[in-house]
Amino acid sequence: MMIELDLQSEIPIYTQLMDQIIEGIASGRLEPGESLPSVRSLASDIGINLHTVNKAYTLLKQEGFIQVHRKKGVIVVQKEEMPQVTEHYLAKLGQQLRPVVAESLCRGLNQEQLTEIIARLYNDIQPQDKE
Amino acid sequence: MMIELDLQSEIPIYTQLMDQIIEGIASGRLEPGESLPSVRSLASDIGINLHTVNKAYTLLKQEGFIQVHRKKGVIVVQKEEMPQVTEHYLAKLGQQLRPVVAESLCRGLNQEQLTEIIARLYNDIQPQDKE
Amino acid sequence: MMIELDLQSEIPIYTQLMDQIIEGIASGRLEPGESLPSVRSLASDIGINLHTVNKAYTLLKQEGFIQVHRKKGVIVVQKEEMPQVTEHYLAKLGQQLRPVVAESLCRGLNQEQLTEIIARLYNDIQPQDKE
Amino acid sequence: MMIELDLQSEIPIYTQLMDQIIEGIASGRLEPGESLPSVRSLASDIGINLHTVNKAYTLLKQEGFIQVHRKKGVIVVQKEEMPQVTEHYLAKLGQQLRPVVAESLCRGLNQEQLTEIIARLYNDIQPQDKE
DNA sequence: GTGGTCTAGACCACA
DNA sequence: GTGGTCTAGACCACG
DSSP: OOOOOOTTSSSOHHHHHHHHHHHHHHHTSSOTTOEEOOHHHHHHHHTOOHHHHHHHHHHHHHHTSEEEETTTEEEEOOGGGSOOOOHHHHHHHHHHHHHHHHHHHHHTOOHHHHHHHHHHHHHHHSOOOOO | OOOOOOTTSSSOHHHHHHHHHHHHHHHTSSOTTOBOOOHHHHHHHHTSOHHHHHHHHHHHHHHTSEEEETTTEEEEOOGGGSOOOOHHHHHHHHHHHHHHHHHHHHHTOOHHHHHHHHHHHHHHHSOOOOO | OOOOOOTTSSSOHHHHHHHHHHHHHHHTSSOTTOEEOOHHHHHHHHTOOHHHHHHHHHHHHHHTSEEEETTTEEEEOOGGGSOOOOHHHHHHHHHHHHHHHHHHHHHTOOHHHHHHHHHHHHHHHSOOOOO | OOOOOOTTSSSOHHHHHHHHHHHHHHHTSSOTTOBOOOHHHHHHHHTSOHHHHHHHHHHHHHHTSEEEETTTEEEEOOGGGSOOOOHHHHHHHHHHHHHHHHHHHHHTOOHHHHHHHHHHHHHHHSOOOOO
């Protein structure tokens, strides 16, 4: 599992970590049931604070992407248990996307172009092996 | 100019204010050349500190959405001077959207559905000059 | 006398006005002894406040570039009376130029290039008719 | 890092601070990658408010001279990432220098003399690695 | 302990 | 009256 952090970024490290793990799941590089490194080992691997990894894991657990077993350690949830498209999620999505769309409109980036960007991201992230 | 803020939100007030103003421009409720309320009056209108408004204005000025005119006060930039779709902007956009798409993939929200959400936001915000 | 002001600029209008008049003198478009418009007419010509023009004139007078006669109005000083290169002026110059040179060094603009820019400005402003 | 401020000057403190830091970089007293004191410690060291220091740092960050690193704090950018000579910078430079040259012409300070002043500043600021 | 945010009150330059 | 600057004190997120 490759984690790339930008320590200069204004995005908190724990958020970047969450994003990377979620993208890992989305892309298939992290499979359901697969186990993640322990808080300690991941922290030392990428050279950040224990608390930071812990915070990311805790939030991912809260959102339902991972489970923490006393014995098996940290694992990605099974496909059936993966978080769904809830009302709450859709609301958050709209709230996130609204300012993005507004700025696009101001700058003259039209709906087709934005859709195209979204499409490229889907293809970019999505698992490519179709078998 | 209606401004709606959520003082409890984790999103900084000055960011919400920027978003609202940008959406105002995108929607046509704020027209190019139109003048915005003074820092002081807007602050007292919406019940926040003038420095918070000032920060929002300053950032909007830096991004090129508004100008501070010595006589007319704060004005929305002319259409020709509106910020463009720069490389830098596209990079920022991709960076913002990437985690959104990743989470969508995990939750099983497919590309068509996300595109549909974008489309609705475009229609929602866009100026509705129907007459 | 053409005056070009940028009302959006962060540079105060009275300063821009002073700069323009000094450049006018430097370029020969305003000759020693020539009279400048009255505060009132200049203000209405360029559409700014009386006080602003007044401030510019007052400061120019203090610096010795113009004289205000009760009868002749405002005139550019004679060549012999033009402000000289004083110690005080050199100190001000160094103080102004120091940060400019420092930033140039940081950005990798070398001495020759900066000198070239200065040279171009001299040629640009200087009176061109040599007869 | 020595900082000398003139609290009586008409030049804003945050500007003086920016200038001093840029000169520090230009002179080599501040090396790329080196970390700057925290907002709080610098503020208390030089006896000004932390918000004033913060403003200077924020602007320097925006201009690309420093970065805020999540672990190392505030650092001078690496040499490769140092701001370049952009069109925008050259425009700003011309705008800054134009009135200076105009006044020089009026006062009879010729191009050679001004060039000489620039040269002295370059030598004065430039890193003196003689050993 | 760090930077980021917000509030509050004050002074000044500008127009 | 406007924006710009500075000070001061407080809370929070982050690491």
